[in-house]
């Protein structure tokens with residue numbers, strides 16, 4: 001019997017599209033299945049002001065393939081120089097849907113991020129007042145803190161104190177990777193979390209056992225198996241606090257396969273078939289639509305998408321390209337390491 005599943009068209013609540021030649025190469029991969037995406041602002045230089053976000057949005061729309069319908073939901077990169085009035089104007093015009101907190105030094109292009117939260121309190125207070133979500137890269141950068149503990153320490157020493165100080169602030173914990181993140185986000189209310197495709201599939205062994213696998217290296221780094229299992233339970237629970245943010249983060253192969261390799265997994269191409277596989281394994285195919293298409297719009301106070309996509313399970317495994325070839329160079333597509341029988345049918 002052929003299995004199939006029709007879902008509201010999904011959205012990606014955490015996506016890196018980059019710019020220029022890379023943008024041209026990766027945008028069609030997302031626009032094929034997703035109706036909207038929250039666009040991360042960590043360009044070089046970062047997207048800090050409303051004017052920069054408007055210009056970036058225009059470049060994304062100009063890069064869309066003919067006939068594609070895709071809406072980029074723009075974000076601003078929070079700096080210690082960010083002007084609360086500029087943020088409020090960009091939000092009120094409908095252009096900007098969230099502000100992104102990168103602790104300085106935590107991840108790709110985060111050096112312009114925040115060192116001292118006190119310096120950005122006026123911006124956060126304005127955001128709390130107007131209901132604009134703060135998306136957090138939730139890792140501390142303190143050199144003494146082990147890289148595998150950085151998320152849990154961020155929750156205890158940065159996020160929880162911030163939420164006590166400013167309880168009205170709406171927060172999305174981006175790309176959670178730990179059972180601590182799952183538990184904290186599960187409180188719901190004005191708190192939610194995105195979960196990536198790859199963190200539902202790999203644990204830290206996949207990165208390190210049998211030789212180092214640079215294409216499985218991302219930040220926050222994948223943790224031990226018990227954390228992956230907690231993420232799977234969260235994603236398939238139907239709890240509205242959890243929704244899909246792929247964190248698809250393209251880097252050219254030359255920079256991934258490098259003595260100091262870049263962090264990021266590129267999952268835009270095959271996320272929906274991979275999620276169908278994961279949700280089927282968890283006997284939760286009926287919860288996939290909530291995760292990929294309903295919970296995110298509810299948190300962001302946006303309508304759900306009108307269209308649908310159809311996932312079909314075939315006897316023969318789906319074939320995904322090993323790489324996509326952009327004008328910036330080849331980008332390796334995330335390889336789950338097992339056959340996937342689900343296809344998106346167009």
Ligand SMILES: NC(=O)N[C@@H](CC(=O)O)C(=O)O
Nearest residue numbers: 016107108218219249263264
């Ligand atoms: N996730 C990653 O490993 N990399 C992201 C940055 C980020 O989301 O932290 C990137 O921009 O490459």
Ligand SMILES: [Zn+2]
Nearest residue numbers: 107137219220
């Ligand atoms: Zn991040």
Ligand SMILES: [Zn+2]
Nearest residue numbers: 016040247249
């Ligand atoms: Zn990211």
